[in-house]
Amino acid sequence: MIRIAVIDDEQLARSGVIACLARHDDVEVVGEYADGEAALAGIRHACPDVVVLDIQMPGMDGLALLQAVEAPARPLAILLTAHAEFAVPAFALEVLDYLLKPLDDERLAEAIGRARRRLQAGAALPGAPADAPRPEWLKRFEVRVGRRVLFVPVEQVEHLQADGDYVTLHVGSRQYLLRDALQRLQLQLDPARFVRIHRSTMVRLDCVAELQPLSNKDALLRLHNGVPLRVSRTYVEALRARLSGATG
Numbered sequence: 001m002i003r004i005a006v007i008d009d010e011q012l013a014r015s016g017v018i019a020c021l022a023r024h025d026d027v028e029v030v031g032e033y034a035d036g037e038a039a040l041a042g043i044r045h046a047c048p049d050v051v052v053l054d055i056q057m058p059g060m061d062g063l064a065l066l067q068a069v070e071a072p073a074r075p076l077a078i079l080l081t082a083h084a085e086f087a088v089p090a091f092a093l094e095v096l097d098y099l100l101k102p103l104d105d106e107r108l109a110e111a112i113g114r115a116r117r118r119l120q121a122g123a124a125l126p127g128a129p130a131d132a133p134r135p136e137w138l139k140r141f142e143v144r145v146g147r148r149v150l151f152v153p154v155e156q157v158e159h160l161q162a163d164g165d166y167v168t169l170h171v172g173s174r175q176y177l178l179r180d181a182l183q184r185l186q187l188q189l190d191p192a193r194f195v196r197i198h199r200s201t202m203v204r205l206d207c208v209a210e211l212q213p214l215s216n217k218d219a220l221l222r223l224h225n226g227v228p229l230r231v232s233r234t235y236v237e238a239l240r241a242r243l244s245g246a247t248g
Helices: 011-021 036-046 062-068 105-120 182-188 233-247
Strands: 002-007 027-033 050-054 076-081 095-100 140-145 148-153 159-163 166-171 174-179 194-198 201-204 208-213 219-223 228-231
Touching: 002 011, 002 036, 002 105, 011 027, 011 050, 011 105, 027 036, 036 050, 036 062, 036 233, 050 062, 050 105, 062 076, 062 194, 062 233, 076 105, 095 105, 140 174, 159 182, 182 201, 194 228, 194 233, 201 228, 208 233, 219 233, 228 233
Parallel strands: 002 027, 002 050, 050 076, 076 095
Antiparallel strands: 140 148, 159 166, 159 201, 166 174, 194 201, 208 219, 219 228
Protein backbone atom coordinates (compact mmCIF):
# COMPACT_ATOMS: atom_id res chain seq x y z
CA MET A 1 0.00 0.00 0.00
CA ILE A 2 1.09 3.57 -0.72
CA ARG A 3 0.54 5.67 2.39
CA ILE A 4 -0.47 9.22 1.45
CA ALA A 5 -1.15 12.40 3.44
CA VAL A 6 -3.21 15.22 1.91
CA ILE A 7 -2.32 18.78 2.95
CA ASP A 8 -4.31 21.81 1.79
CA ASP A 9 -5.90 24.70 3.67
CA GLU A 10 -9.05 24.40 1.52
CA GLN A 11 -11.48 21.69 2.66
CA LEU A 12 -12.99 21.35 -0.83
CA ALA A 13 -9.55 20.81 -2.36
CA ARG A 14 -8.65 18.14 0.21
CA SER A 15 -11.95 16.35 -0.37
CA GLY A 16 -11.36 16.38 -4.14
CA VAL A 17 -7.89 14.88 -3.80
CA ILE A 18 -9.11 12.20 -1.37
CA ALA A 19 -11.96 11.29 -3.72
CA CYS A 20 -9.48 10.86 -6.58
CA LEU A 21 -7.13 8.77 -4.42
CA ALA A 22 -10.03 6.48 -3.43
CA ARG A 23 -10.05 5.14 -6.99
CA HIS A 24 -6.64 3.51 -6.43
CA ASP A 25 -6.82 0.16 -4.65
CA ASP A 26 -3.23 0.32 -3.44
CA VAL A 27 -3.51 3.80 -1.84
CA GLU A 28 -4.28 4.49 1.81
CA VAL A 29 -4.88 8.07 3.05
CA VAL A 30 -3.17 8.19 6.45
CA GLY A 31 -3.64 11.87 7.19
CA GLU A 32 -5.54 15.00 6.18
CA TYR A 33 -4.24 18.39 7.32
CA ALA A 34 -5.33 22.01 6.83
CA ASP A 35 -2.10 23.79 7.81
CA GLY A 36 1.65 23.30 7.83
CA GLU A 37 2.11 23.00 11.58
CA ALA A 38 -0.47 20.21 11.97
CA ALA A 39 0.93 18.48 8.88
CA LEU A 40 4.49 18.57 10.24
CA ALA A 41 3.41 16.79 13.41
CA GLY A 42 1.24 14.39 11.41
CA ILE A 43 4.02 13.46 9.00
CA ARG A 44 6.35 12.64 11.87
CA HIS A 45 3.66 10.47 13.47
CA ALA A 46 2.08 8.75 10.44
CA CYS A 47 5.24 8.50 8.27
CA PRO A 48 3.47 8.69 4.87
CA ASP A 49 5.28 7.55 1.72
CA VAL A 50 3.85 10.47 -0.26
CA VAL A 51 2.28 13.85 0.48
CA VAL A 52 -0.11 15.66 -1.85
CA LEU A 53 0.69 19.19 -0.81
CA ASP A 54 -0.57 22.69 -1.57
CA ILE A 55 2.34 25.11 -2.04
CA GLN A 56 0.53 28.24 -0.86
CA MET A 57 -0.98 28.03 2.61
CA PRO A 58 -1.32 30.58 5.42
CA GLY A 59 1.57 30.45 7.86
CA MET A 60 4.00 27.66 7.01
CA ASP A 61 3.76 27.11 3.26
CA GLY A 62 4.30 23.82 1.48
CA LEU A 63 7.98 24.29 0.70
CA ALA A 64 8.80 25.36 4.26
CA LEU A 65 6.96 22.28 5.49
CA LEU A 66 9.03 19.94 3.31
CA GLN A 67 12.22 21.68 4.39
CA ALA A 68 11.26 21.19 8.04
CA VAL A 69 11.00 17.41 7.70
CA GLU A 70 14.38 15.77 8.27
CA ALA A 71 15.69 14.23 5.04
CA PRO A 72 15.58 10.58 6.22
CA ALA A 73 11.87 10.95 7.02
CA ARG A 74 10.89 13.29 4.18
CA PRO A 75 8.14 11.76 2.01
CA LEU A 76 7.91 12.04 -1.74
CA ALA A 77 5.84 15.09 -2.70
CA ILE A 78 3.18 15.88 -5.28
CA LEU A 79 2.73 19.64 -5.24
CA LEU A 80 -0.53 21.48 -5.93
CA THR A 81 -0.85 25.13 -6.91
CA ALA A 82 -3.25 27.51 -8.63
CA HIS A 83 -0.35 29.44 -10.21
CA ALA A 84 1.34 28.06 -13.31
CA GLU A 85 4.39 30.31 -12.89
CA PHE A 86 5.51 28.52 -9.71
CA ALA A 87 7.74 25.91 -11.34
CA VAL A 88 9.74 23.60 -9.08
CA PRO A 89 12.90 21.72 -10.16
CA ALA A 90 11.97 18.06 -10.64
CA PHE A 91 14.03 16.53 -7.87
CA ALA A 92 14.06 19.39 -5.34
CA LEU A 93 12.88 18.20 -1.93
CA GLU A 94 11.79 14.81 -3.33
CA VAL A 95 9.17 16.44 -5.57
CA LEU A 96 7.53 13.89 -7.86
CA ASP A 97 5.13 16.12 -9.77
CA TYR A 98 3.61 19.56 -9.95
CA LEU A 99 -0.14 19.75 -10.55
CA LEU A 100 -2.28 22.79 -11.30
CA LYS A 101 -5.63 23.47 -9.68
CA PRO A 102 -8.39 22.65 -10.42
CA LEU A 103 -7.08 19.11 -10.09
CA ASP A 104 -7.23 16.84 -13.11
CA ASP A 105 -7.94 13.18 -12.21
CA GLU A 106 -5.70 11.83 -14.98
CA ARG A 107 -2.74 14.00 -13.99
CA LEU A 108 -3.06 12.92 -10.37
CA ALA A 109 -3.24 9.28 -11.50
CA GLU A 110 -0.03 9.80 -13.49
CA ALA A 111 1.66 11.27 -10.40
CA ILE A 112 0.50 8.33 -8.25
CA GLY A 113 1.88 5.98 -10.90
CA ARG A 114 5.22 7.75 -10.70
CA ALA A 115 5.18 7.39 -6.91
CA ARG A 116 4.30 3.71 -7.24
CA ARG A 117 7.27 3.08 -9.55
CA ARG A 118 9.67 5.01 -7.30
CA LEU A 119 8.54 3.11 -4.21
CA GLN A 120 8.64 -0.28 -5.93
CA ALA A 121 12.15 0.47 -7.19
CA GLY A 122 13.26 1.45 -3.70
CA ALA A 123 14.03 4.98 -4.91
CA ALA A 124 12.09 6.70 -2.15
CA LEU A 125 15.22 6.93 -0.04
CA PRO A 126 16.51 10.43 0.85
CA GLY A 127 17.99 12.24 -2.10
CA ALA A 128 17.43 11.90 -5.83
CA PRO A 129 18.66 8.92 -7.86
CA ALA A 130 22.37 9.03 -8.66
CA ASP A 131 21.74 9.80 -12.33
CA ALA A 132 19.12 12.50 -11.64
CA PRO A 133 19.89 16.01 -12.90
CA ARG A 134 20.78 18.49 -10.19
CA PRO A 135 18.35 21.40 -9.79
CA GLU A 136 19.58 24.63 -11.37
CA TRP A 137 19.15 27.15 -8.56
CA LEU A 138 19.25 30.87 -9.14
CA LYS A 139 22.83 32.15 -9.12
CA ARG A 140 22.34 35.90 -9.43
CA PHE A 141 19.61 38.53 -9.34
CA GLU A 142 19.14 41.00 -12.18
CA VAL A 143 18.28 44.40 -10.71
CA ARG A 144 17.32 47.40 -12.84
CA VAL A 145 18.69 50.74 -11.68
CA GLY A 146 17.59 53.41 -14.15
CA ARG A 147 18.83 52.19 -17.53
CA ARG A 148 21.43 49.92 -15.99
CA VAL A 149 21.06 46.26 -15.07
CA LEU A 150 23.06 45.16 -12.03
CA PHE A 151 23.89 41.52 -11.39
CA VAL A 152 23.85 40.64 -7.69
CA PRO A 153 25.23 37.16 -6.79
CA VAL A 154 22.88 35.26 -4.49
CA GLU A 155 25.74 34.46 -2.11
CA GLN A 156 26.02 38.18 -1.30
CA VAL A 157 22.36 38.54 -0.29
CA GLU A 158 21.87 38.26 3.48
CA HIS A 159 18.09 38.49 3.53
CA LEU A 160 15.11 39.29 1.32
CA GLN A 161 12.12 41.39 2.34
CA ALA A 162 8.81 41.48 0.44
CA ASP A 163 7.16 44.88 -0.04
CA GLY A 164 4.00 44.76 -2.14
CA ASP A 165 4.94 43.82 -5.71
CA TYR A 166 8.65 44.17 -4.93
CA VAL A 167 11.34 42.37 -2.96
CA THR A 168 14.22 44.22 -1.32
CA LEU A 169 17.58 42.43 -1.45
CA HIS A 170 19.77 43.29 1.54
CA VAL A 171 23.49 43.13 0.76
CA GLY A 172 25.50 44.57 3.66
CA SER A 173 24.64 48.26 3.88
CA ARG A 174 23.19 48.26 0.37
CA GLN A 175 19.64 47.51 -0.72
CA TYR A 176 18.36 46.59 -4.17
CA LEU A 177 14.72 46.68 -5.20
CA LEU A 178 13.56 43.82 -7.38
CA ARG A 179 10.14 43.64 -9.03
CA ASP A 180 9.16 40.07 -8.20
CA ALA A 181 7.20 37.96 -5.72
CA LEU A 182 8.96 36.42 -2.71
CA GLN A 183 7.02 33.17 -3.23
CA ARG A 184 8.38 32.87 -6.77
CA LEU A 185 11.93 33.63 -5.65
CA GLN A 186 11.66 31.01 -2.91
CA LEU A 187 11.11 28.37 -5.59
CA GLN A 188 14.27 29.49 -7.42
CA LEU A 189 16.64 29.71 -4.44
CA ASP A 190 18.55 26.71 -3.11
CA PRO A 191 16.59 25.54 -0.01
CA ALA A 192 19.88 24.37 1.52
CA ARG A 193 20.99 28.02 1.65
CA PHE A 194 17.84 30.15 1.97
CA VAL A 195 14.86 29.67 4.29
CA ARG A 196 11.55 31.46 4.85
CA ILE A 197 11.14 32.92 8.35
CA HIS A 198 8.04 35.06 7.80
CA ARG A 199 5.45 35.51 5.06
CA SER A 200 7.49 38.53 3.94
CA THR A 201 11.07 37.50 4.80
CA MET A 202 13.72 34.99 3.77
CA VAL A 203 17.26 34.70 5.13
CA ARG A 204 20.50 33.08 4.05
CA LEU A 205 21.17 30.38 6.64
CA ASP A 206 24.90 31.02 7.05
CA CYS A 207 24.14 34.66 7.96
CA VAL A 208 22.20 33.66 11.09
CA ALA A 209 24.12 34.37 14.31
CA GLU A 210 21.51 33.66 17.00
CA LEU A 211 17.87 32.80 17.61
CA GLN A 212 15.97 33.94 20.68
CA PRO A 213 12.47 32.65 21.55
CA LEU A 214 9.83 35.23 22.43
CA SER A 215 6.91 34.92 24.83
CA ASN A 216 4.29 34.81 22.07
CA LYS A 217 5.96 31.76 20.38
CA ASP A 218 7.55 33.95 17.72
CA ALA A 219 11.33 34.31 17.77
CA LEU A 220 13.93 37.02 17.24
CA LEU A 221 16.70 36.19 14.80
CA ARG A 222 19.91 38.18 14.62
CA LEU A 223 22.26 38.11 11.66
CA HIS A 224 26.05 38.25 11.92
CA ASN A 225 25.89 41.90 10.84
CA GLY A 226 23.66 42.67 13.84
CA VAL A 227 20.38 43.07 11.93
CA PRO A 228 17.41 41.72 13.95
CA LEU A 229 14.56 39.95 12.14
CA ARG A 230 11.25 38.63 13.41
CA VAL A 231 10.53 34.92 12.91
CA SER A 232 6.84 34.07 12.72
CA ARG A 233 5.76 31.23 15.03
CA THR A 234 4.66 29.20 12.01
CA TYR A 235 8.26 29.14 10.73
CA VAL A 236 10.16 28.78 14.02
CA GLU A 237 10.26 24.98 14.11
CA ALA A 238 11.23 24.73 10.45
CA LEU A 239 14.02 27.25 11.01
CA ARG A 240 15.33 25.38 14.06
CA ALA A 241 15.44 22.17 12.04
CA ARG A 242 17.31 23.86 9.20
CA LEU A 243 19.82 25.51 11.56
CA SER A 244 20.44 22.18 13.32
CA GLY A 245 21.02 20.53 9.97
CA ALA A 246 23.34 23.33 8.86
CA THR A 247 25.50 23.01 11.97
CA GLY A 248 25.23 19.26 12.52
